[in-house]
Amino acid sequence: MSTTTYGDEPFFCNNFNYMLEIEIGGVLLLNKRTIHTFYDLLTGYGTLATIQKLFECEYIFEAENHVSTLSGQRRSLADSYVSSINLNNPSDLRKLFNVIEMFYLENEENEYFQNDTTWKQFVKLLERDGYTFVNGKVQYENTTFIPHELESFTGEYNIQHVENDWNRALSQAKTDPEDAITATRAMVESTLKWILDDIGKEYKETDNLSQLYKKVAQLLHMSPDQHGEEIFRQVLGSINGVVTGLGALRNAYGDSHGKGKIYYKPSERHAKFAINLSGTLCIYLLETYLGSRKTPSTK
Numbered sequence: 001m002s003t004t005t006y007g008d009e010p011f012f013c014n015n016f017n018y019m020l021e022i023e024i025g026g027v028l029l030l031n032k033r034t035i036h037t038f039y040d041l042l043t044g045y046g047t048l049a050t051i052q053k054l055f056e057c058e059y060i061f062e063a064e065n066h067v068s069t070l071s072g073q074r075r076s077l078a079d080s081y082v083s084s085i086n087l088n089n090p091s092d093l094r095k096l097f098n099v100i101e102m103f104y105l106e107n108e109e110n111e112y113f114q115n116d117t118t119w120k121q122f123v124k125l126l127e128r129d130g131y132t133f134v135n136g137k138v139q140y141e142n143t144t145f146i147p148h149e150l151e152s153f154t155g156e157y158n159i160q161h162v163e164n165d166w167n168r169a170l171s172q173a174k175t176d177p178e179d180a181i182t183a184t185r186a187m188v189e190s191t192l193k194w195i196l197d198d199i200g201k202e203y204k205e206t207d208n209l210s211q212l213y214k215k216v217a218q219l220l221h222m223s224p225d226q227h228g229e230e231i232f233r234q235v236l237g238s239i240n241g242v243v244t245g246l247g248a249l250r251n252a253y254g255d256s257h258g259k260g261k262i263y264y265k266p267s268e269r270h271a272k273f274a275i276n277l278s279g280t281l282c283i284y285l286l287e288t289y290l291g292s293r294k295t296p297s298t299k
Contacts, residue, residue, distance in 0.1 A: 030087055030096070032151065034125040036070075038100060040118050043074045045107050054102055055081040058095045088149075097138040104136050128170060150279050153286045161190040162282065169275050177271035184271075184278035185209065185246055191282040192216050195289050209247040213240065220288050239281070246278055 042051050051074055055061070063084035068076035085092040107113040123133050132139050154163035165187035172180040192212040196203050196219075203215055217223040217240070224233040224240070249270075 030093070031125065031129050032155070034122065034129055035082060036075075037118065037122045037125055038103075039070065039075045039078045041116075041122060042078050042103070043072055044116070044118065045110075045113060046074060046103070048074060048077055050106075051077050051081075054099050057102070058098045060085055060095055060099065100138055101136055104133075108136065150283050150286075153283070153290075157286075157290070159190070159194050159286075162187055162194065165190055166279065169271070169278075173271040173275060174268050177266040177268055180271035181249060181266060181274045184274040185249070188243065188246055188278050188282060191285055195219075195285065198289075198293075210240075210244055213243045216285065216289075220285070220292065222288065239284075242277060242281060246274065246281075249274055 042054075046054070055078075060081050061084055062077075062080040066080045066083045068079040068083075070076050070079050082096065085095060087093055087096070113119060126133055126138065150166055151163070153159065154166065165183045169180045169183035169187065172183065189209055189212060192209075192215075193203065195216050196212070199219060201215060201219060203212060207215075214223070217236070218226075222236055222239065224236045227233050227236065
């Protein structure tokens with residue numbers, strides 16, 4: 001009888017290195033909503049000719065055979081240009097920022113533009129992505145949330161609950177850190193349940209975060225007792241500790257429980273810590289599972 005093995009040891013090693021790379025280096029990305037809001041601005045203040053000039057002056061050209069799902073010629077044209085660059089690549093991202101800066105330069109004298117709610121929303125979305133717009137320049141603040149790559153997984157595989165929890169955590173980090181922390185815990189839970197559902201492994205709705213993780217860890221060969229080498233046992237045990245810690249953090253600082261007489265309200269930094277930690281964990285779990293699913297081995 002053959003069974004599919006998810007996450008053999010070499011694959012685990014590769015993904016552990018990947019997780020460290022994400023944590024140390026970060027990923028420079030713009031949220032899809034930020035980009036689409038820029039398309040809205042181009043539609044309101046540009047023509048097909050000016051959009052073409054903006055992008056091609058920065059050596060960004062239309063993607064071949066690209067079919068945009070967006071409505072409107074100007075949005076579709078802008079989308080075709082943006083689709084030709086790699087937003088994970090800082091140099092390509094800088095090209096897009098040059099387009100944004102030139103667009104602003106061409107419209108900054110327009111009083112209506114300066115007061116346009118779409119422009120103000122775009123600036124706020126840039127800030128949420130970890131950038132500021134100062135004196136006509138997009139600047140990287142290095143305070144962004146690390147695992148933006150999570151959005152590429154939720155979009156490609158239609159993991160709606162994870163995407164909703166992620167966006168909720170990001171939007172609430174500054175204004176409602178308690179809710180953001182609660183959302184990060186929900187995001188990890190949604191990720192674990194999605195993996196179990198996709199595999200066809202049953203679980204109870206009453207299972208807590210640690211119980212769900214234990215089921216997934218066994219399936220992905222990530223349980224410490226499945227490995228003989230001490231270093232793997234330590235690392236995998238630490239990941240289990242992260243899961244337990246996220247649950248404890250949510251219980252202590254989230255908004256899903258009542259508060260006692262003595263309560264220390266979490267700050268934005270606590271929320272950012274929880275978001276970065278949980279986001280990186282979710283990326284790692286999805287990378288491990290999806291990579292194993294593409295290259296199953298039989299025993």
